[in-house]
Amino acid sequence: MPTTRTPRRGSLQFWPRKRSKRIFARVRYWASSKDAKPLGFAGYKVGMTHLIINDNSKNSTTKGMDIFCPVTIIECPPLKTASIKFYKNTINGLKLVSETLADNFDKELARKIALPKKKESKESKDFDFLRLLVYTQPKLTGIGKKKPELFEIGVGGNKEEQLKYAQEKLGREITIDEVFKEGQQLDMHGITKAKGVQGPVKRFGVNLKSHKSEKGVRRVGTLGGWKGQGHVMWRVAKAGKMGYHVRTEYNKWLLKIGKASEISKKGGFESYGVVKNPFILVKGSIAGTEKRIIRFNEPIRPSSKIPATSPTIQSTNLDVTA
Numbered sequence: 001m002p003t004t005r006t007p008r009r010g011s012l013q014f015w016p017r018k019r020s021k022r023i024f025a026r027v028r029y030w031a032s033s034k035d036a037k038p039l040g041f042a043g044y045k046v047g048m049t050h051l052i053i054n055d056n057s058k059n060s061t062t063k064g065m066d067i068f069c070p071v072t073i074i075e076c077p078p079l080k081t082a083s084i085k086f087y088k089n090t091i092n093g094l095k096l097v098s099e100t101l102a103d104n105f106d107k108e109l110a111r112k113i114a115l116p117k118k119k120e121s122k123e124s125k126d127f128d129f130l131r132l133l134v135y136t137q138p139k140l141t142g143i144g145k146k147k148p149e150l151f152e153i154g155v156g157g158n159k160e161e162q163l164k165y166a167q168e169k170l171g172r173e174i175t176i177d178e179v180f181k182e183g184q185q186l187d188m189h190g191i192t193k194a195k196g197v198q199g200p201v202k203r204f205g206v207n208l209k210s211h212k213s214e215k216g217v218r219r220v221g222t223l224g225g226w227k228g229q230g231h232v233m234w235r236v237a238k239a240g241k242m243g244y245h246v247r248t249e250y251n252k253w254l255l256k257i258g259k260a261s262e263i264s265k266k267g268g269f270e271s272y273g274v275v276k277n278p279f280i281l282v283k284g285s286i287a288g289t290e291k292r293i294i295r296f297n298e299p300i301r302p303s304s305k306i307p308a309t310s311p312t313i314q315s316t317n318l319d320v321t322a
Helices: 109-113 159-169 199-202
Strands: 040-054 068-073 081-090 095-101 128-134 150-154 184-193 196-198 240-242 246-258 279-283 292-297 313-314
Touching: 040 150, 040 279, 081 150, 081 159, 128 159, 150 292, 199 240
Parallel strands: none
Antiparallel strands: 040 068, 040 292, 040 313, 068 279, 081 095, 081 128, 128 150, 184 246, 184 292, 196 240, 246 279
């Protein structure tokens, strides 16, 4: 029998394996859109469940059949707009030209930043694009948290359409159904579960050494650093912190946008509680623990294999009340 080759599973694509600086991910690029609307949203991960859906994929072997589908539930309370930020493209990158503040802020926002006493807002006409500075409202959920998250989201359309929409939404709420629709694809940005300091076997998937090894089994079998550089190379798997990393998943299928009354489970969900706001159901799993904020936006490179319409949901395993 030939020897099975099992290289380590620790990909150098994610390197260095550093912990995230904050509890939510940073979105560095926004897809272009002709519609004047926000290009992203955020919600709190409730957990996972499963549905029985009617497969509407064109080339699927189970087309037209009822199939099992694992889904992730994300509660999406409305976002609130704090300010409009005007940017200009320069040879040195993006430059913030001016900013227009909202007239009123929620008192919980003072837990995150120092609220300005004097609101000196300047609206610039010489800008290339703008972004909305929004903050979440965790007080509306049951996760036991008041301090909001604060981040920017892109806006679609041309300059005039962006400015008109931003002025309408300044200081007001943005709901999930204004941004996305059922059946479309999403790019999910999340922070993985933190696992603390782990050894190279769990962290990189290296094979166990022989049980007769004198200096440990769950460690890397190496002859030491090369004489040339006098130290162990950085490519060698070592113990270290694992988890709490920023991860992005592309083209997740948005199956449903619903109201809290449609998913009111008796006693709430384990490790989360009762869903009190609109929610979305996304096919498959999503990085992060319960109660962790998940950011999602318009797909950068949508897949042609995923249907553009949501499937018919035949049944769920939840206690649904009308």
